[in-house]
Amino acid sequence: MFDFKHIKGDIYGGVTAGIVALPLALAFGEASGAGPIAGLWGAIITGFFAAAFGGTNTQITGPTGPMVVVFAGLVAEITAERNADFAEVSGIIFAAVILAGILQILFGIFKVGQYIRLVPYPVISGFMSGIGVIIILLQASRLFGGAPERGGTLGGIEAIPGAIMNLNPIATVIGFVSLGIVFFWPKSIGKFVPGALAALIIGTLLALPFGADQVPKLVSDIPVFETFGDRFPAFVIPNLDPKLGFLILESAIILALLGAIDSLLTSLVADNATRTRHDSNKELIGQGIGNSIAGFFGAIPGAGATMRTMVNIKTGGMTKLSGMIAGSLLFLIVVALTPLAAEIPHAVLAGILVKVGWDIIDFAYITRSHKGPRWDLILMALVLLVTVFFDLIAAVGLGVFLAALGFAQSVAKEQLEAIGEERFVSFTDEEKAIYDKADGRIRMFEFTGPLSFGAAADIAHRVRQNVKGREVLILDFTQMPTIDVSAVYALQSIIEDAKRENRHVILCNVNAEVRKMLDGLAILSLAGQTDVDITRLQALQRAETYLAGASSGTAEGTVPEGAPA
Known part of the structure; x- marks a missing residue:
């Protein structure tokens, strides 16, 4: 002691x-x-x-x-x-x-x-x-x-x-x-x-x-x-x-x-x-x-x-x-x-x-x-x-509050900038082949890190800017360990926008914690997808099947029976 x-x-x-x-x-x-x-x-x-x-x-x-x-x-x-x-x-x-x-x-x-x-x-x-x-x-x-x-x-x-x-x-x-x-x-x-x-x-x-x-x-x-x-x-x-x-x-x-x-x-x-x-x-x-x-x-x-x-x-x-x-x-x-x-x-x-x-x-x-x-x-x-x-305690409280806002803003800026990019560094040859074959009809967004409330306000707008002319939107959650309520409702806006424009949405690599949040707030039912733990390759295969059906007029592009799961 x-x-x-x-x-x-x-x-x-x-x-x-x-x-x-x-x-x-x-x-x-x-x-x-x-x-x-x-x-x-x-x-x-x-x-x-x-x-x-x-x-x-x-x-x-x-x-x-x-x-x-x-x-x-x-x-x-x-x-x-x-x-x-x-x-x-x-x-x-x-x-x-x-x-x-x-x-x-x-x-x-x-x-x-x-x-x-x-x-x-x-x-x-x-x-x-x-x-x-x-x-x-x-x-x-x-x-x-x-x-x-x-x-x-x-x-x-x-x-x-x-x-x-x-x-x-x-x-x-x-x-x-x-x-x-x-x-x-x-x-x-x-x-x-x-x-x-x-x-x-x-x-x-x-x-x-x-x-x-x-x-x-x-x-x-x-x-x-x-x-x-x-x-x-x-x-x-x-x-x-x-x-x-x-x-x-x-x-x-x-x-x-x-x-x-x-x-x-x-x-x-x-x-x-x-x-x-x-x-x-x-x-x-x-x-x-x-x-x-x-x-x-x-x-x-x-x-x-x-x-x-x-x-x-x-x-x-x-x-x-x-x-x-x-x-x-x-x-x-x-x-x-x-x-x-x-x-x-x-x-x-x-x-x-x-x-x-x-x-x-x-x-x-x-x-x-x-x-x-x-x-x-x-x-x-x-x-x-x-x-x-003024006051010692108030000074620290104000400082921590402003520091937290500043940090949230910098994280949000980084996340939004990352969302606007198409990155293929981690793609396998098979995934890249499917993506290229789609000829611009597929758009994939990779969320990096915990999606914060700071980014939530602008994320739907950023996605809308980058999906024009695309028929399938893939949301990859591989690098998202957690999500808050603000971000969940931002995802809801993304899915609702996609549905209004007849754009198909596929979620992949959703972990159990994020899935629990999405399921609890009825986002999965809105997306019409339950097996969201599929891989990126599986998501691309589903997108490929959907686009093939859309081209042939099969049930307005729905994924037919026996499509890759």
Whole structure:
């Protein structure tokens, strides 16, 4: 389960990611309506258990923006519905979190994760680069001692001019010293002490002589515990209130799906950074275990966090120990090291995160993308912009949708071009002889690959263009393993057109799967042919017999008794 060969990198990565996760967990907890301590315990529990049981070695799990938005909405709805404060309805709220975790476990068991992995590289590149830009924009004002007044990318952009105009000299110096350390820290020393960890220590030491009123520090974010017992979460008994059952189920499904997508997208980003491959279904099980346990202890749900995962990777994290160390560090901070963590300046974390954001941006693809397909460049840029200015999940959803349309269009174009050609490379001498003897009265169409819905709209028109003057139309399904409903109805149009023009249609080499579709939608009965597993040679022989009958006037060209079968 563990590989201790990378223990040093795992410790550095886990410690740095844990420290970076601290202010985020506190902020997300506050934004969720459950309180900062619920955010901390969310990062601890989901971070530790998702790492231990998940399928992405470098994944750092914890509260994320999309998950907190859904959870906060659930808190607001239930407290308003019951006209009660959070503590009174916490059992109902966390029942949804527990159920969401169970659903994620089921997603993993039933192997739903494999479908979320089908994301094209331009979408991943745009998503990664967008995350990097967001990190830089959100942290830029903190380098000068300021802070965004509202959340989101626009809030971060709005805060930058004010922070520069009213910069805090001490915080600015500390912030840029930290930024300089992470950018220019010698690689020879970095093998032993990563630049991010060095910046954290040096920047904090520089800030020690100054109070929090002079340099913004985490002391303003960390809750004060009156007793030692206050630092531990209380066990929550889930309350499945029947009156709110639909709301609980709906929220659980949204949390489960959102967490799954969020986590597996982060897994893809981690794969790209580490040149490894995650186990998507195992990752969903790990996420589900973490969220289920979090729900029982009043902690807000989490998902794979892209920024914290990249911090872990860039500072040496290589195995799942790094994620467990990050969760354990947060646990130690909560129960024992709160005063020390409170002294970390925001400007130091900002300097570290700006470097992380810079490293996440996919410059390697951006600088070369203009030499590749223009559609991929547009797709990457669109995903990047939507990620930065709208929503991470919506960006990826839009990207995958557009990528799928682009792929369907290119496949359809290739299939339609192939349909317009008469190819005889695979013909035997006997087949070619029959075809030539017909003197242009037979037209054969070979369908290559799965006939897609993209080609279905134009396939009937393409066939009509290429059958003028022909008396027999042969449809060869040798290279068609599957067919969808759109293509089936396109075939129906082809057969109906042929009948209106008194053209004979013969189907050959139809496999069992395609035949089942054609038979189920009554296409075979429309064609008047049941033995569609005949070979191409047999189809040509039938066409020859039909043409001979047509020439002699035998039953208007029907195939006479004893014709080749």
